[in-house]
Amino acid sequence: MSSIDRSQSVGGTRTYEVRTYGCQMNVHDSERLAGLLEGAGYVRAPEGSDGDADVVVFNTCAVRENADNKLYGNLGHLAPKKASRPGMQIAVGGCLAQKDRDTIVKRAPWVDVVFGTHNIGKLPVLLERARVQEEAQVEIAESLEAFPSTLPTRRESAYAAWVSISVGCNNTCTFCIVPALRGKEKDRRPGDILAEIEALVAEGVSEITLLGQNVNAYGSDIGDREAFSKLLRACGRIDGLERVRFTSPHPRDFTDDVIAAMAETPNVMPQLHMPLQSGSDPVLKAMRRSYRQERYLGIIEKVRAAIPHAAISTDIIVGFPGETEEDFEQTLHVVREARFAQAYTFQYSKRPGTPAAEMDGQIPKKVVQERYERLVALQEEISWEENKKQVGRTLELMVAEGEGRKDDTTHRLSGRAPDNRLVHFTKPEQEVRPGDVVTVEITYAAPHHLLAEGAVLDVRRTRAGDAWEKRNAEKAAAPQGAGVMLGLPKIGVPEPLPMATSGCGCD
Numbered sequence: 332m333s334s335i336d337r338s339q340s341v342g343g344t345r346t347y348e349v350r351t352y353g354c355q356m357n358v359h360d361s362e363r364l365a366g367l368l369e370g371a372g373y374v375r376a377p378e379g380s381d382g383d384a385d386v387v388v389f390n391t392c393a394v395r396e397n398a399d400n401k402l403y404g405n406l407g408h409l410a411p412k413k414a415s416r417p418g419m420q421i422a423v424g425g426c427l428a429q430k431d432r433d434t435i436v437k438r439a440p441w442v443d444v445v446f447g448t449h450n451i452g453k454l455p456v457l458l459e460r461a462r463v464q465e466e467a468q469v470e471i472a473e474s475l476e477a478f479p480s481t482l483p484t485r486r487e488s489a490y491a492a493w494v495s496i497s498v499g500c501n502n503t504c505t506f507c508i509v510p511a512l513r514g515k516e517k518d519r520r521p522g523d524i525l526a527e528i529e530a531l532v533a534e535g536v537s538e539i540t541l542l543g544q545n546v547n548a549y550g551s552d553i554g555d556r557e558a559f560s561k562l563l564r565a566c567g568r569i570d571g572l573e574r575v576r577f578t579s580p581h582p583r584d585f586t587d588d589v590i591a592a593m594a595e596t597p598n599v600m601p602q603l604h605m606p607l608q609s610g611s612d613p614v615l616k617a618m619r620r621s622y623r624q625e626r627y628l629g630i631i632e633k634v635r636a637a638i639p640h641a642a643i644s645t646d647i648i649v650g651f652p653g654e655t656e657e658d659f660e661q662t663l664h665v666v667r668e669a670r671f672a673q674a675y676t677f678q679y680s681k682r683p684g685t686p687a688a689e690m691d692g693q694i695p696k697k698v699v700q701e702r703y704e705r706l707v708a709l710q711e712e713i714s715w716e717e718n719k720k721q722v723g724r725t726l727e728l729m730v731a732e733g734e735g736r737k738d739d740t741t742h743r744l745s746g747r748a749p750d751n752r753l754v755h756f757t758k759p760e761q762e763v764r765p766g767d768v769v770t771v772e773i774t775y776a777a778p779h780h781l782l783a784e785g786a787v788l789d790v791r792r793t794r795a796g797d798a799w800e801k802r803n804a805e806k807a808a809a810p811q812g813a814g815v816m817l818g819l820p821k822i823g824v825p826e827p828l829p830m831a832t833s834g835c836g837c838d
Contacts, residue, residue: 347373348384350405353392355542355578356513357425359493360451361390364424365485371455375485383412386420386458391427393508393682398427406439413441420444420458424451426512429471430684436467447471448513452482473514489802490729490766490795492536496524496562497543501551502581504608505619505686506648506679513544518552525565528572535798537766538574538729539566547580547589559584560592567596571794573768574729575599576751579606579646582622585630594637601638602751605630606646610665611658614651617690624665631669642672642717642750649706650679650699653692659702666709672717672752673779674710678703711778718776721752725772725788728754732765732799744769748781756783759790766795 347368351361365375373386387409392398406421413419422444423435429447436442443461446453449472457468486492499514500507528539541562543549550558566575575598580589582605593599605627609615612623634641647662666674678699681688728746735745735755743755744763756771763769768791771783 344374345372345385347375347386347388349388349390351390352398352401353390353426355493356495356498356544357390357392359495359542360425360448362484362486362493363451363482364388364390364454367452367454367482369485385416385418386422388422388424388454391423391425393426393430393512393684399431402427403438406442410439410441418462420461422446422454422458424448424454426509429512430508432471433469436469440467443467445469445471449473488732489535489798490793491538492531492540493542494524494527494531494539495519495542496546496549497552500544501548502545502583502621503619505617505690506651506682508682508684509544511684516543516545516548516552518549518558520553521558521562521565524562525569528566528569532569532571535766535794535801537572537793537795538576539572541566541575541577543577543579545579545581545584546577547586548584556586557588560586560588563589563592563596563599567598572598573793573795574749576602578604580604581606582620582627582630587633590630590633590637593634600749600751601641602644602749603634603641604644604646607662607665607669608646608648609651609654609658610662611654612661614654614658617653618648618651618687624661628665628668640750642752643669644673644675645669645671646675646677647706648677648679649703650694652679652687652690652694654679654694659706663706663709666706666713670713670717671710672750673714674706676703676706676710715776715778718752718778718781720776721748721773721781722776723773725770726754726783728756728769728771728783730763730765730767730769730796752781753779754781754783756787757785759787761787761790763787763790764792764796764799766797766799767791767793 347365349361349364351357368386369375389402389405391402402423409421413421420443421441423442424446426448428435428445429449432445435445444454444457444467446457450470453470457470461468497516497518499516500510501516502510531539547559549562550556555561563575566572575596580603585605593603607627608618608620610624615623631643634643647666649659649662679694681693726748728748730744730746734753735743738745738755741755742758744758745753745755746769748754754771754773756769759769769787770789771787772785773781774784775782
């Protein structure tokens with residue numbers, strides 16, 4: 332869980348806090364929720380308060396294990412605060428709200444508003460209606476009312492942004508409930524996407540991440556099988572856009588034209604997150620994943636041939652129902668062959684409402700744990716070996732904000748390489764701002780980061796760094812309204828999560 336907005340009453344103005352659980356799509360939606368609330372006159376108060384806002388919004392996830400218990404535990408913590416503060420309101424949205432609906436107000440009757448994934452734009456109206464009518468408002472739309480990117484937003488980053496290109500998913504993976512909660516895939520028009528990107532670049536953004544539940548299936552809703560590769564190439568023609576990333580693709584839809592677009596478009600970064608889930612064909616079939624090991628490794632081989640320095644990451648589930656030791660060995664085989672820069676590994680656990688939860692052959696926890704530890708040990712070894720290959724390379728880094736937890740004590744700064752590897756580098760005498768670009772030589776490799784211990788070779792001040800500096804100046808002048816609120820068209824996206832886990836693990 333991440334809490335992106337913390338507040339308390341400020342000078343009589345009603346304040347808000349948004350707590351976000353789960354995937355990038357929820358982070359994206361929370362930026363919209365914050366924008367909607369600020370557009371309705373709410374204000375985010377200083378950092379550090381916990382549940383002291385006039386409105387506390389939970390943007391929930393239904394995929395993570397024990398998600399409902401965590402939600403109700405947090406709601407219980409707020410109950411006495413709400414009882415002692417007349418006028419305080421609590422709202423619950425997101426995937427768990429879409430799934431559980433009336434159950435939430437039955438288990439936590441002090442909740443004022445429950446809304447779903449399809450109608451986040453209704454939050455201010457529902458809060459006001461709950462206040463006037465003095466009763467809980469539960470409104471769950473069954474289909475998308477407004478594409479999230481058309482809603483107001485409160486964008487946190489001045490230099491990097493998410494851009495949603497689609498919502499929903501047409502897959503039927505047996506371990507995933509997201510399609511039931513987010514609905515069928517709905518694509519945005521290419522012109523709307525590019526207009527949003529151009530507006531972001533005009534504001535100083537230099538890196539965007541294209542976001543979708545199944546991002547490379549883009550085009551299925553608008554009838555163009557090559558729409559995603561065309562979109563990547565179109566991004567390459569936007570002046571001032573330095574870095575383009577996307578997450579998360581599905582192997583089924585990963586076609587040769589996408590690989591060619593990645594290789595031939597200079598600002599599309601040499602990074603790919605390609606969810607595997609399992610290396611076993613029988614397990615992939617049970618998961619309803621529409622590819623097999625040979626197809627998956629074939630994609631990896633083609634990507635490496637076209638983009639030799641690409642860093643490839645993945646998702647893997649250990650202990651899916653019916654997984655044998657032989658099945659698990661096939662997963663290890665793919666990991667050895669693919670040589671992922673990083674893998675997000677998950678122990679399978681039942682998700683209520685999914686077909687896999689009712690399958691025979693549920694694996695004992697002890698067995699799952701033992702396999703998981705073997706997988707992690709293998710991937711750690713490979714990650715370290717792959718990072719060691721970076722030593723001696725000269726790389727351009729986009730300076731990042733808040734990614735080096737030890738930077739203050741080590742007198743370093745941190746940035747992201749084109750392939751998204753995290754690099755900590757020696758702080759130069761010249762001022763360097765988040766969004767600026769530095770050139771460094773890699774001197775040391777650890778499994779999860781690189782070091783550039785020598786002097787910075789070059790510093791390039793950028794429009795993105797200017798935008799970061801301007802935003803911070805505005806924040807200092809008006810701390811209660813800090814952030815980037817965009818005017819018409821009301822667009823913008825939150826700061827990317829570095830090497831984020833893929834969606835809800837359903838890609």
